[in-house]
Amino acid sequence: MNAEEIKTYRMFINGEWVDAADGGAFDTSEPYTRKVWARIPRARKADADRAVHAAAAALDGPWGKLTASARGLLMFRVADLIARDAEKLVRIETRDNGKLISEMRAQVGYLPQYFRYFGGLADKIEGAVLPIDKADTFNYTTHEPLGVCVAITAWNSPLLLAVNKLAPGLAAGNTFVLKPSEFTSASALELAALFHEAGFPPGVVNVVTGFGGEVGAPLVEHPKVAKVAFTGSETGGQRIYETAARDFKHVTLELGGKSANIVFEDANLENAVRGAISGIFAATGQTCVAGSRLLVQQSIHDEFVERLVDFARKARIGDPQLDTTQVGPVTTSPQYEKILDYINIAKAEGAVCRLGGKAATGPEVGVGQFVEPTIFSGVSNSMRIAQEEVFGPVLSVIPFKDEDEAVAIANDSLYGLAAGIWTQDLRRAMAMPKRLKTGIVWVNMYRAVSYMSPFGGYKRSGVGRENGMDAVREYLQTKSVWISTSTETADPFVIR
Known part of the structure; x- marks a missing residue:
């Protein structure tokens, strides 16, 4: 393959297409021909830091100020763009990871439904008024986004695994840094372009590419990251779980199986x-x-x-x-x-x-x-x-x-x-x-999945669930609000 035939990709950070801070890159090959077909940026700690800060700024800025309904409308736009570009995404995915084109047409053709389903849920995340057992007290709950989330995905179904995390997490109001597998990075960068075209504010969805030890680990360790959602090997999940535990980060781990x-x-x-x-x-x-x-x-x-x-x-x-x-x-x-x-x-x-x-x-x-x-x-x-x-x-x-x-x-x-x-x-x-x-x-069936039905395992197969309303809950935290309607203050030395 001639050099001019190799597609050169750039990362997507804060609404801009950028190279790795140090200019590093690596080649990716087709499993069928073993020929190099694309060059991917090789991100490191500086790139991870830039992406996380962009996600944090978006959360505190334009994205955090949007209504839930407005978030949902943006997700509907992404769904339409994925449907429009489905065949292009299918070809890239098949070329990059070698999966059957028939399988990829089924997967990519299904992805718009994820964004429509979760986009529809965005403004249906409801709190509750509790009939509290305290006199002259009004108590209610709200559900709020966790914050900046890192999604790290495996190479076997790159787009599907990314959307499993992005769709419910965005519906819940979070922002993301997505790190796809170094073996299959191209489709995630193509997906980033659709978020940009749909009008998502800069920093809401960022995509950094590279190797786990060089950019994945700095993302998991970053103090501004509230949650890590990972699909991959059991050993990779163990490292992420241990690292996330040091800062009490939330995690979703979708790991191995021997079904x-x-x-x-x-x-x-x-x-x-x-x-x-x-x-x-x-x-x-x-x-x-x-x-x-x-x-x-x-x-x-x-x-x-x-x-x-x-x-x-x-x-x-x-x-x-x-x-x-x-x-x-x-x-x-x-x-x-x-x-x-x-x-x-x-x-x-x-x-x-x-x-x-x-x-x-x-x-x-x-x-x-x-x-x-x-x-x-x-x-x-x-x-x-x-x-x-x-x-x-x-x-x-x-x-x-x-x-x-x-x-x-x-x-x-x-x-x-x-x-x-x-x-x-x-x-x-x-x-x-x-x-x-x-x-x-x-x-009497096997290997069926739906955006409506929770996906996840027991034991060493992982932690948490993807898909369905269960997935949205994985990206939320609950706040309890107490309001006194009494005209007198209770005894300060006695718990109410």
Whole structure:
């Protein structure tokens, strides 16, 4: 690729397009071709400080003075602009992180609804008048924004993860500094341009790009930051949680998963096979809710695995820009190597490789970072392949005897993000979700999300919730106001 073909981006701080303070930059490559296609600013502490101060000034200035209804109208404008530029955003996202263009069309096409939903909620955040038990006293509550929020997002669904944080946080009246993954920064900068075009006051949404240790850490540590919302690895979440705790910052952490997709003998097997495929091979398994542990009742285990292997074997691997492709490349080189390492670990542990089990080769993959859809049977839940998040197209099939054993296996995990249940038994469909220690349970479906429904997990899968009214509450603090209507002051030495 010639130098003139490489797109040069600038960061967005305080309503202006700027380079990193020291002029630093880095290149970003396409996962499919491995060619450099864009140059991204490499921000550091000085840039983080500038962005946070801009966000703080906007909160105390024009943004903080807007009515909630006016904030909502600005969010509606962003929704319209995203809809207008959807195909452009889809192409950039697919180029930058290698996700299927069909998947990205679904994601980006859905994003306007997030801003319309949360924009509509902006002026419906209501306090309450409390029937307080004190005579001659009027008491009411209000909900106020936390302040400056930092959003740090992962590379697997860059725009969706950013909007999950921005939409509810802006509806609640906060301002933001967004730091996307260094692997997938371009779409966040394109999104910033739409906020600018929509007429958001300078400093309300700022985007800084770079590496975690260089700009992410200074953002989390900054004394003017009130909240950090993070999607990423468990280790990254631990560091952020520990740092934020020193200043008692609010946090939302959406971390890893090792979700159990449970198939009972009475399930519609054709639908369950498709659900299992969706749970692990869609998005090349690069999703926190991946149903990477497939629990299958013993009575149907062999038949189900045969059906599953037959279906997965036909998956079309290749160029993510083609509508016909079903499995795309792994987004980053480190992740590609990690997936292949886990496949070798599974083989060494004694798991039986029924499909795949190696890097994909052939003309359809070119020089891209591809791993064949891989299915292991003969897996016990104690194996590393069943306990640790692979974040790739690798499925572990684990047999179970009955409901009690299925629950025990599913809950025997450090994570608790999601679970799937496949059954035609109404009693089981109602009873099982109560027994699973996960934040999301799908019954006879998998990998569905909505801006209306809370998203988040138990245990090491994270803290807090995104989406729905629960997400707005994550960006608010409550104030209680007491007004005396008495003509006399109470005894000052006695609590009222």
